[in-house]
Amino acid sequence: MTHRDPVAAAADAAAPAASASRARRAAWLDALATMLERNREELVAIAAEETHLTAARLDGEVTRTAAQLRFFAEVVLDGSYLEATIDTADDTRTPPRPDLRRILRPIGPVGVFAASNFPFAFSVLGNDTASALAAGCPVVVKAHPGHPRLSRRVAELSRLGLVEAGAPEGLLGMVQGMEEGVALVRHPAIRAIGFTGSTTGGRALFDLASARPAPIPFYGELGSINPVVVTEDAARARAESIATGLVGSFTRDGGQYCTKPGLVFIPDTDAGELLLSALSDHLALAPSQALLTEQMTTAFDDHLDAADLGEDDVLRGYATDEGTAPIIITIDMEQFLSRPEYFAEECFGPLTVVVRYHDRLDLPHALESIEGSLTATLHMEPSDDVTALVDQLTARVGRVIFNGWPTGVAIAWSQHHGGPWPATTASVHTSVGASAIRRFLTPTVYQDCPPRLLPPELSDDSDIPRRIDGILVLP
Numbered sequence: 001m002t003h004r005d006p007v008a009a010a011a012d013a014a015a016p017a018a019s020a021s022r023a024r025r026a027a028w029l030d031a032l033a034t035m036l037e038r039n040r041e042e043l044v045a046i047a048a049e050e051t052h053l054t055a056a057r058l059d060g061e062v063t064r065t066a067a068q069l070r071f072f073a074e075v076v077l078d079g080s081y082l083e084a085t086i087d088t089a090d091d092t093r094t095p096p097r098p099d100l101r102r103i104l105r106p107i108g109p110v111g112v113f114a115a116s117n118f119p120f121a122f123s124v125l126g127n128d129t130a131s132a133l134a135a136g137c138p139v140v141v142k143a144h145p146g147h148p149r150l151s152r153r154v155a156e157l158s159r160l161g162l163v164e165a166g167a168p169e170g171l172l173g174m175v176q177g178m179e180e181g182v183a184l185v186r187h188p189a190i191r192a193i194g195f196t197g198s199t200t201g202g203r204a205l206f207d208l209a210s211a212r213p214a215p216i217p218f219y220g221e222l223g224s225i226n227p228v229v230v231t232e233d234a235a236r237a238r239a240e241s242i243a244t245g246l247v248g249s250f251t252r253d254g255g256q257y258c259t260k261p262g263l264v265f266i267p268d269t270d271a272g273e274l275l276l277s278a279l280s281d282h283l284a285l286a287p288s289q290a291l292l293t294e295q296m297t298t299a300f301d302d303h304l305d306a307a308d309l310g311e312d313d314v315l316r317g318y319a320t321d322e323g324t325a326p327i328i329i330t331i332d333m334e335q336f337l338s339r340p341e342y343f344a345e346e347c348f349g350p351l352t353v354v355v356r357y358h359d360r361l362d363l364p365h366a367l368e369s370i371e372g373s374l375t376a377t378l379h380m381e382p383s384d385d386v387t388a389l390v391d392q393l394t395a396r397v398g399r400v401i402f403n404g405w406p407t408g409v410a411i412a413w414s415q416h417h418g419g420p421w422p423a424t425t426a427s428v429h430t431s432v433g434a435s436a437i438r439r440f441l442t443p444t445v446y447q448d449c450p451p452r453l454l455p456p457e458l459s460d461d462s463d464i465p466r467r468i469d470g471i472l473v474l475p
């Protein structure tokens with residue numbers, strides 16, 4: 001039977017996807033990874049035409065996306081993500097305990113809003129799709145208008161790859177257009193949404209998901225300023241390498257990263273001056289780059305115009321005929337505290353704000369005025385006492401980086417790519433790393449259930465990690 005409506009097709013695929021064995025689901029993910037790699041050349045060429053990103057960057061992104069798909073295949077096969085927990089019956093307890101067996105089950109069809117800035121890794125076959133398919137949920141992607149041809153081609157090849165791998169028809173569908181996106185969020189068959197994009201767009205769709213007669217979880221990754229703090233000792237010891245690292249990080253791929261360091265606190269001392277001078281030197285060599293879409297270029301220019309600062313406070317990179325030159329805005333702490341809502345607002349593109357602080361004791365107040373972020377970075381030396389600072393940063397972000405840079409998010413079991421609002425709509429969850437799968441699972445407890453009706457992972461001879469009567473049991 002063929003479906004023209006991808007959501008209806010996804011609804012039909014929900015039961016077979018949920019009941020498919022973990023090995024079968026892992027094979028589907030592996031087939032998608034192989035399909036991407038086989039069609040790498042064609043797909044990179046389309047992506048380069050549509051996004052202004054370089055072929056080298058896009059090629060690396062295909063590798064990353066295939067690795068993500070295979071990583072989630074590994075997660076599925078491991079089985080610990082199911083949190084299988086068994087409490088055997090015990091009449092001697094007060095109150096008596098029946099046989100209780102808990103497991104996580106797929107939530108149902110998932111809507112995924114693709115991001116603009118990762119045409120592979122956060123798009124049709126990106127992290128949201130990979131983790132939802134791994135969980136056993138069909139996916140309907142709302143394609144991003146920044147790379148429509150690429151989205152259509154990836155969706156088409158994915159469907160063929162999935163059919164070949166024996167997956168149910170309708171497991172992965174796609175819609176295009178704003179109204180179709182709204183309809184997707186409202187559709188009663190859709191049980192959860194994954195989103196990466198702007199705070200405004202994400203908030204509008206989050207509200208829509210909550211206003212449904214039956215509300216659904218909306219996992220949005222929105223805006224993030226990603227603060228950096230450089231201590232006096234670090235500035236004195238490593239001005240040159242910090243300057244190289246910061247310019248490289250905030251200008252990487254036109255600064256179009258959700259993890260771009262957008263706000264940097266440096267000391268207002270001689271060491272800080274040296275650091276600023278090194279930053280200016282490196283920036284002068286950083287060339288313009290065309291941004292992903294015209295709207296993003298306009299939004300970047302509008303944001304810069306609103307800075308309302310003298311030319312001395314705006315350092316510019318190497319301007320070429322085309323594209324957007326990288327910018328460093330330099331201000332002092334008083335200026336920052338007079339307009340934190342402007343200086344600490346994410347500006348998508350190659351711009352960062354450097355704030356000179358006179359006294360480290362001013363930092364807690366300044367950091368308090370910043371909203372939640374995906375990351376925070378600390379440049380420090382062993383001599384620095386930063387315990388209170390680390391505690392404060394930990395409370396406001398999902399990942400704290402020491403003497404490194406936040407751009408580049410490793411795919412790993414422990415990864416957390418999330419943070420308090422507006423970094424995400426649900427700070428307990430992540431869109432990268434093994435636990436991204438948790439967003440698309442929901443628990444069920446089986447009480448005194450006949451063994452033949454239990455999911456295989458809850459049977460007595462299951463081969464996955466389980467907690468039995470409070471003790472973790474490994475296979």
Ligand code: NAP
Binds near residue numbers: 116142144201
């Ligand atoms: P966006 O404007 O929020 O769009 C993202 C997706 O949501 C698109 O598919 C868009 O569809 C849809 N959408 C947005 N608002 C909607 C609404 N009110 N109703 C229905 N659908 C809506 O984000 P973007 O185009 O990718 O980039 C714009 C800004 O997002 C950037 O400047 C940046 O600030 C931020 N961004 C953040 C991240 C991050 O990871 N935090 C990543 C990328 C971008 P249509 O365009 O078809 O309407």
